[in-house]
Amino acid sequence: MGKVYDGIIGLATGDALGVPVEFETRENIMKSPVTTMLGYGTHYQQAGTWSDDTSMTLALLDSIARNHGIDYKDIMDRFSEWLLYGEYTATGEVFDVGNTTSRAIMNYGHGINPIECGGKSEYENGNGSLMRILPIAYYIKQQAGIPIESQMEIIHNVSSLTHGHRISLAACGIYITIALELLSGGILLNTGISNGIEKAFQYYYRQGWNEISVYSRVKNLTSFVILSEREINSSGYVVDTLEAAIWCLLTTNSYKECVLKAVNLGDDTDTTGAVAGGLAGIYYGAKNIPQDWLGTILKRNYIKSLCDNLEN
Secondary structure (H helix, E strand, O other), X not given: OOHHHHHHHHHHHHHHXXXXXXXXXXXXXXXXXXXXXXXXXXXXXXXXXXXXXXXXXXXXXXXXXXXXXXXXXXXXXXXXXXXXXXXXXXXXXXOOOOHHHHHHHHHHHOOOOHHHOOEOOOOOOEOOOHHHOOHXXXXXXXXXXXXXXXXXXXXXXXXXXXXXXXXXXXXXXXXXXXXXXXXXXXXXXXXXXHHHHHHHHHHHHHHXXXXXXXXXXXXXXXXXXXXXXXXXXXXXXXXXXXXXXHHHHHOOOOHXXXXXXXXXXXOOXXXXXXXXXXXXXXXXXXXXXXXXXXHHOOOHHHHXXXXXXXXX
């Protein structure tokens, strides 16, 4: 199985693990922590059901594979098929969608240029582009040798389809530079994360982006990794999601431990699980995801076939 599957199934599994407890408070979850795949709960979905995070990731993945590249209009067409017709879903039903994402897809339907569709207000920095950006790492990896300026332009454009504010763009930029470091293999997890963050920050400094300062906690990993759980937020704000995912990766030693820690933080559990799970999947590999969890994931062969299409 290829590297694409490692990250994408890692993301989908983290997502599905978090779906039943989405919006639950940390205090509530602490009374009965998630230890395995559960069913029903918040959205009343069967165990192994993944949400919008995975659906939009698969739509992006499919678009890249079919077009052998990035076609912003085609990506938005596929996002529209997901939202309006239930394509790329686990059950044919869309049961979870963010307001900013929904508005952006409606903007596209009204004829707005794809990369102008995303919200640009500071209040539109939910995690809806970060949660689905991972396939861009595989695209960049396949192109080999694209300068970081060109990489970031693609990342930012793909984020801007739904989320156009610089805080969201930078979250995606940091996340993909970390993913690319981990995809190169043969590197310690904390070294890969540290190298990725450093490369992203150097780029944003050169560009003069003051907004990068909201990510200052992850810039200093030695102090960040020793933060207590109560100092880590797990809301739908993109800064919180990126921080929580990185913290869970740095403070655990396996895929299972990482995503369980992410989900048990509460609140936006599916997205924290998905964002952490994507990187954990890349690093630990699909072979280290619990087999009983994988066996529960709905339409796993469909996910694998989309990954294979990009791999080939």
